[in-house]
Amino acid sequence: MTKAVKETFSPDPAALAAKVRTLAPSLTRSMRRVAEAVANDPAGCAALTVTGLAELTGTSEATVVRTARLLGYPGYRDLRLALAGLAAQQRSGRAPAITTDIAVDDPLADVVAKLARDERQTLADTAAALDTGQLEAAVTAAAAARRIDVYGVGASGLVAQDLTQKLLRIGLIAHAHNDTHLAVTNAVQLASGDLAIAITHSGATRDVIEPLRVAFEHGATTVAVTGRPKSAVTQYADHVLATSTARESELRPAAMSSRTSQLLVVDCLFVGVAQRTYATAAPALAASYEALAHRHR
Incomplete structure (x- = not known):
């Protein structure tokens, strides 16, 4: 059983920049050339017709239109309008910072500065691209759930544990699983x-x-938190919460850089649930603080 992930049109230029960075690794080579062109030179591309952009990137008009739609725009005309907005934003000095990869011989001060910039950019990209309608649906499901199971391995497993310990502290029944069986x-x-x-x-x-598929087939509501909104996991997801990521490099693979984005998404989910269940969440949270208070004196 497969669910189609619907792209939503957003005129927000920040959302465009975030989506280009997020989707670029999973695009075909020709579509990636178009996506990178519009991200690197929004002002120049905004001035081009669909034919002009196809010629610039060495692709076809059909590829340009498909890329525009994958980025969430009904057509190329809408993409051009967003590019013009992004160009204006960059001219105003509010453009996203472009950082360089960390080199093996970088001084630690430069490493700190580069990582801090990348973390800020990742958080901004995630916030811009996050579908609040999907988030609202996930919050509603979590607030009413009899039980919540969270699956993740590796770095994503740490995020799964972070979410479950938060949910437990507001009185919900939640379990994190990093063992497939x-x-x-x-x-x-x-x-x-x-x-x-x-x-x-x-x-x-x-x-x-695999466990998400089993849960899906047994009638549970399912949510996927992923950096690839059209990936295999989403076919078993009722709701998809898309994450962004800092640029991957040799010294900082995607598994590390993605964690910042994932933590923001699960924090948003948790706070939404805490708001929705405040009458019971607040006393439960206070009780958990009290139970641990003597360990911090």
Whole structure:
């Protein structure tokens, strides 16, 4: 059973820049050339017709139109309008910072500065591209869930643990699973009224997809937190929360850089749930603080 992930049109130029950076690694070579061209020179590309951009990137008009639609725009005309807005934003001095990769011989001061810029950019990209309608639906499902299972391995497993410990502190029943066998056997027990959340940057991690599929097939509401909105994991997701990532480099692979984006998304989810369940969440949170207070004196 496959669900189509609908792209939403957004005239926000910041959202365009975020989406280009997020989708570029998963595009075909020709579509990537178009995406990188519009991201690197929005003002120049905004002045081009669809034919002109195709000639500039060595692609076809059809490729340009497909790229525009993949980025969330109904057509090339809408993309040009967004590019003009992005160019104006850059001229005003509010453009996203472009950082260079960390070199093996960089001084630590430069490493700190580059990582800080990349972290800020990742958070801004994630916030700009996050579909609040999908987030609202995930919050509603979590607030009403009888039980919440969260799947993640590696760096995403740490994010899964972070989310579950937050949910536990406001009185919800939540479990993080990084063992596939345990995750699947637990997923079998889920049903309508339960929630399963899969966290995977690539969207292709089999150890995460398998338990989500089982939960989906048993009637649980499912959520995918992923940096690839058209990846395999989303075919079993009722709701998709897209993450962004800092630029991958030799010294900072995607598994590391994606964690910042994932943590922002799960924090947004948690705060939304805490707001929705405030009458019970606030006393539960206060009780958890009190139970641990003597350990911090």
